Amino acid sequence: MIVPIKLENTQDISYDILIDKLPKLTFDTKVGIVTNPTVSALHLETLLSKIDAPKVHVITVPDGEEYKTLETVENILNELFEHKFDRKSLLIAFGGGVIGDMTGFTASLYQRGIDFIQVPTTLLSQVDASVGGKTGVNNKYGKNLIGAFYQPKAVYINPEFLETLPPREFAAGVAEIVKMAVMFDAEFFNFLGNADFHDEAVLKEMIRRSVELKAWVVNQDEKEAGIRAVLNYGHTFGHVIENETNYNTYLHGEAVAIGMVMANALAVELGLFEQEEADRVKRLLESASLPVSYEIKNVDAFYDHFFLDKKSAKGSIKFILPEGMGNHKIVNDIDEMIVKKVLKHFGADQ
C-alpha cells in the first residue's frame, strides 16, 4: 500500500511511503548506503540484492545514539568527497532513526544538498523517524539541536526487517505509536490496548496508522509552525531525560514513554486529562515493557532545560498535552510553580 506525502508548501514536495517488501530499486547515479555494523551484518545483503546502480558505496558509522553527532556527519561527508560523489548522487539511509537523521542531514549539507531515501529498519524509524524530513544531530546542549528539515525522495518500509529487532528496541517504537494514538486517535488507542503487538496483521496496522497520521500532520505543517509540534508530545520531558543521562541510559522511545507519563501528570493537574485516562496510558506503556518512571534529581535544573527545547521561544516553554483521549492541546506559559509541583512527583524524595 502507498501513503502519499504532498507537502502544502512552495517547494511542492511530494513523495511516496511504500509499506511492503523492498522492491527493486534502480538508479542511474552513484549510490551511497549509510548504515551501521549491526544493520549491515543482518540486512545489507538483502538491500544490495535489490539495488541496480552504476556504483554503490557502503559507508558504515558506529552504532548508537551517542554517535549521532556532527563529528560522525563530517566523517560521512569526507567519505563522500573521497569517493567523488557528485550533486546527482543519492544516499540511502539504511538503519534506525539515528542513521536516518544523520543521513538526511548529511544529504542536506553535501554540496548544498543531494537526494536521499529512507529504508528504515527499526519499528521506531518505520513509524516515525523516516517520515517527515526532520534530520540532525545531538550535542552537549541537547537533542537534535543541530539539523534541517530535508525531505527524502521516498521511504521504503519493509516490516520484515523488524524480525531481528531486539525486544527493547521494538518497545521503543511502540512508545511513538502510543504517542500518535493519545494525541490523535482514541480508537487507535483502544486497538492498541487489546492488541498482540507481534501479530503480523496488528503490526502492519500499527505501522500503517502511525505513518498515515504522521503524513497527515507533516502535509499540513512541514516546518512545525503549528500542529506538527503535537508530534513532540512526551519529548519536552523525554529529551531532557536523554540529555541528562548522556544518551546512553534510555533509548529515545523509552525516554518518550516516561515523558508522556510526565506530560499526562501535568495535563491531569491542569484538568485537561482524567487521572483514569492517564492510568490507561501508563498501563499500556507498561504492558509494552516501557519504563514509566524516572527519578528527577534536581527539579530546577530539569525545568531550566526546557528553555533549550526548540519548541520554546522568547522565554516561553511550549508543552504538548492530551486534552481527552485522542485529542491534544498546545499550552504555553504554564505557571512555573505548577510545572515544578508535577516534576516533584518524580523527584528523588518521593
Ligand SMILES: NC(=O)c1ccc[n+]([C@@H]2O[C@H](COP(=O)([O-])OP(=O)(O)OC[C@H]3O[C@@H](n4cnc5c(N)ncnc54)[C@H](O)[C@@H]3O)[C@@H](O)[C@H]2O)c1
Ligand atoms: N526525524 C524524526 O522525525 C525522528 C522521529 C523519531 C525519532 N527520531 C530519532 O531517532 C532516533 C531513535 O531511533 P531508533 O529507535 O530507530 O534507534 P537507533 O537508530 O539507535 O536503532 C536502535 C538499535 O537497533 C539496531 N537496529 C536497527 N535496525 C535493526 C534490525 N532490523 N534488527 C536488529 N537491530 C537493528 C540499531 O543498530 C541500533 O543498535 C533518535 O535519535 C531520535 O531522536 C527522529
Ligand SMILES: O=C(O)C(=O)C[C@@H](O)[C@H](O)[C@H](O)COP(=O)(O)O
Ligand atoms: O516529526 C516530528 O515533528 C516529531 O516531533 C517526531 C519525534 O518523534 C522525533 O523524536 C523528532 O525528532 C523530535 O523532534 P525535535 O524537533 O524535538 O527534535
Ligand SMILES: [Zn+2]
Ligand atoms: Zn521521537
